[in-house]
Amino acid sequence: MNTVDDRSYYRRTGSSKAAFVDAFVAKHDDIKLIYDVGCNNGNMSYPLQHKYNKAVVGVDLSGKLGLPSDYNFKRMDIVEDNSVFMNDCTLFLSLYHHVLGWNGLEVADDLFYKLLLRTNYLVFDTGNVSEKKRRKYQWHPAQQKIFSTEKELLDHFGLPYEEIGEWKIGGGSRKIVVFRRDDFDLSVSVEGPLYRLYGTPRQHIGLVDDKFTKHVWDHTLFHKLTIGDKVMFAKNHLDGVYTYKNGKELILNGKSRNNKELSNTISVYDARDKHELIKFYGFSDKYGLLYEWLEEFTYVGKESVFQAGSRRLNDVDSILVDGQKKYIDFLS
Secondary structure, three states: OOOOOOOOHHHHHOOHHHHHHHHHHHOOOOOOEEEEEOOOOOOOOHHHHHHOOOEEEEEEOOOOOOOOOOOEEEEOOOOOOOOOOOOOEEEEEOOHHHHHHHHOHHHHHHHHHHHHOOOOEEEEEOOOOOOHHHOOOOHHHHHHOOOOOHHHHHHOOOOOOEEEEEEEEOOEEEEEEEEEOHHHHHHOEEEEEEEEEOOHHHHHHOOEOOOOOOOOOOEEEEEEEEEOOEEEEEEEEEEEEEEEEOOOEEEEEEEEOHHHHHHHHHHHHHHOOHHHEOOEEEEEOOOEEEEEOOOOOEEEEEEOOEEEOOEEEOOEEEEEEOOEEEEEOOOO
């Protein structure tokens, strides 16, 4: 992805938006860890590290940025990297339009939802078609084919957002907005619930769309979720069972095992080749772990030992997707 800029970026474009970000962070004591995606020279996030005593991690594709020695920086291509970084606040500023221009809408939106579902607050702005002086830039005509206004672009994610500022650039303007992960659960369209019974002997049954009424067995709960143009597979791993009350209301007996599976999943996606894995978006408090929706796949079987960095996981499931072997289910 060719979106690399040099360390003069903020000097050339101005840093007025930094004040909006600063004010937002100052109001939220629950923000402890900030993830700055496309951090450039750190002008946006480095001051927050000292002013508000926040932990800050910045990533950028460029390696020649003149960053401060005490700035926690990782050089990487955020589109190609498969690692998972959970945090309190992600800064996703002036980058989405480049990803859309070079990689297309599907990849840009994948990145948006991955960042959203791994944080609590996603602070966002993007180049848009109001910027008349940018018409010859690579991203402008690509975006103009899809969105006629900045508002149309922001609305297409299917989520509410809070506007925290606006700045002028390229003969137009960019709004800085905040999306919240909590709003995802309120905004998705839901199909389900779907169930799969625990245990290899029952694996062949696959997903069922109605709970067995004569027998109550441990099971995993699934949903099919749609938001914007994305369809996701939601897996809620439960310790215990659901039972019916009065034949209508589902009651959970037991506690969630999502935390263990989320931790294992992060280790796997940090360590394994992304071609061995399906897309993992992140986590929803209501629906659990969120993956890409697969219309067709073939169940292969169990991997008795699966290495994920320093972790060894047992009973990892393998599937075939378009003839390629991939791995799922990292609870063990």
